[in-house]
Amino acid sequence: MEYMQAPATSSQGNILCCTCGIPIPPNPANMCVSCLRTTVDISEGIPKQVNLHFCKQCERYLQPPASWVQCALESRELLALCLKKLKGNMTKVRLIDAGFLWTEPHSKRIKLKVTIQKEVMNGAILQQVFVVEFVIQGQMCDDCHRVEAKDFWNSVT
Ligand SMILES: [Zn+2]
Ligand SMILES: [Zn+2]
Structure with missing residues (x-):
């Protein structure tokens, strides 16, 4: 059986945060703000x-x-x-x-x-x-x- 569900990322041009996986608007770090906060000093x-x-x-x-x-x-x-x-x-x-x-x-x-x-x-x-x-x-x-x-x-x- 073919799996037809489109990936959530492509629907609104969002990407998934590379750390926690929530959909976010694309940014150079591929990371949401709360994850950025914990990684960026x-x-x-x-x-x-x-x-x-x-x-x-x-x-x-x-x-x-x-x-x-x-x-x-x-x-x-x-x-x-x-x-x-x-x-x-x-x-x-x-x-x-x-x-x-x-x-x-x-x-x-x-x-x-x-x-x-x-x-x-x-x-x-x-x-x-x-x-x-x-x-x-x-x-x-x-x-x-x-x-x-x-x-x-x-x-x-
Ligand atoms: Zn995140
Ligand atoms: Zn002095």
Whole structure:
């Protein structure tokens, strides 16, 4: 006996999602949005661990290229500084939200929870939440360096 049923895919020009098999409009990934969400990492290319330089003499953070700013933990200023470090890697995604996660004050770690969105094929918007860890590295700023050098020369002469 001949099997006459036409495949469901050809009827409305839909294809079947290659992962879960539901009919969807064709797209380059052959995948439905919910499957895309589980396989596509839109935070790809954004560093998940970033160094932050901190001068403990004057308690300022380095804001590249060469300025030092004073900001309290979990302050807006620190948030801005952290985001600035990521900005170069976030050109292809939209920043939706960012906020600090609590970390032990002596851990020398700052954790930032970041929410991003990216439009993928057919206008589907994928949203992703991830955590970036900022590692605080001690580095003496130029000002403090100068003061220390001066003190050194004062004490030897
Ligand atoms: Zn699917
Ligand atoms: Zn300093």
